[in-house]
Amino acid sequence: MDEFLEASEKDGRKAVLGLNITFFDLKKKESAEKVIFQREYKAVESYPEKTPAGLAQGMSKAMEKISRQIILDLQDAVKSR
Numbered sequence: 001m002d003e004f005l006e007a008s009e010k011d012g013r014k015a016v017l018g019l020n021i022t023f024f025d026l027k028k029k030e031s032a033e034k035v036i037f038q039r040e041y042k043a044v045e046s047y048p049e050k051t052p053a054g055l056a057q058g059m060s061k062a063m064e065k066i067s068r069q070i071i072l073d074l075q076d077a078v079k080s081r
Contacts, residue, residue, distance in 0.1 A: 001040050006055055013050055015058025018042040021070055023077065037077040041066045 003018035023036040043065040047058030 001042065003042070004059070007044070012046055012048075013054070013058075015045045015047055015055055015062050016042070017044075017059055017062035017066060019066060023074060025081075036081065037073060039070075039073060041069060 001018045002020060003016050005016045007014040007016050019041045020038070021041060022038040024034045025036050026034065028034045043062035045058040045061040045065075047054040047061075049057075
């Protein structure tokens with residue numbers, strides 16, 4: 001589910017960002033042991049201006065949300081190892 005798009009909805013334009021993230025421990029020898037975690041993330045953000053700058057602003061907000069969640073998830077995954 002990798003997405004990077006603009007969606008037009010009833011309540012306005014939305015920036016849609018979806019990512020698949022996988023973190024590996026490359027020190028492990030077995031493939032199954034290498035995966036620290038694997039998750040899908042998606043954020044949808046409204047933006048007021050129907051311009052390229054407005055879309056960029058919406059994508060930036062979406063990436064900020066996803067980045068924050070990835071950092072928290074990675075911290076939890078590393079703690080539990």
